[in-house]
Amino acid sequence: MLASRPTVSFEFFPPKDAAGEEQLWTAISGLAEFAPDFVSVTYGAGGSTRDRTIAIACEIFERTGYRTIAHLTCVGSTKDELIEILHQYKRANIHDILALRGDPVGGPTAEWTATPSGLNHADELVDLATSIGGFNIGVAAFPDVHPASRGNFDQDIEVLLRKEELGATFAITQFVFDSARYAALIEALAKRGSKLVVHPGIMAVTSYRQITRMLELSGGSMPAKYLDQFESLKDDIEGTKELGIEIATQICHEVHSAGAQGFHFYTLNNSTATAQVVANLSTLLS
Secondary structure, three states: OOOOOOOOEEEEEEEEEEHHHHHHHHHHOOOOOHHHOOOEEEOOOHOOOHHHHHHHHHHHHHHHHOOEEEEEEOOOHHHHHHHHHHHHHHHHHOOOOEEEEOOOOOOOOOOOOOOOOOOOHHHHHHHHHHHHOEEEEEEEEOOOOOHHHHHOOOHHHHHHHHHHHHHEEEEEEEOOOOOOHHHHHHHHHHOOOOOOOOEEEEEEOHHHHHHHHHHHHHHHOOOOOHHHHHHHHHHHHHHHHHHHHHHHHHHHHHHHHHOOOOEEEEEOOOOOOHHHHHOOOHHHHO
């Protein structure tokens, strides 16, 4: 069944310095015309931006009023610290979190080492947030299969179902470049009776080198037909951007046809390409 009017949401990351903060707010301002249904704020690898994530998430909500989803990971925090962060969000009237295990400092494929007195898995974090209460809890989903699952798609489905059982109500996927894999994911969940709303992650590629690196780090993939096209334009900045917008627009139409209820855009704190994709979807969003 097709979604009626898809939601639109944007992901941002915490800036490292004053220039980055200016870029972030420029991006938020550049996307304001699309009245996002929600925005999300990420953690850095290894929990490296935890404090900035908390501060920026709270500031975005305070300044814009947007429903703000704050990423929260098991990395680098004890259970008591996670409890305090959750209460901190509640005090700031942020009631939406994305509960993640998080990546080790060495990246998604590095060996996982739990923080002493911390949590090991995202389902434990979902359970913790549920026990505190008052949160809408989201989790990550992987159309290309989580790196730790070593290609075991069925295991990923079981993990998602477990998180839903513990209180998760929605999921946001890693980048979707193959809409058939997204369709397979939501079909497998539906067959098991899942009610999770699974927002596909969409990225308008603007750099071949950047996206190949990001896919490598995340364990994601891109169909060869797209990779070849981007590689042929790797030294053409404008050509790459135009192709990225075209492909992202096409993928949005495809995942919508597959049943997606919304589009979650990875902005990389830059509004231009994402804004063009959303503008291209005006017939779906009207």
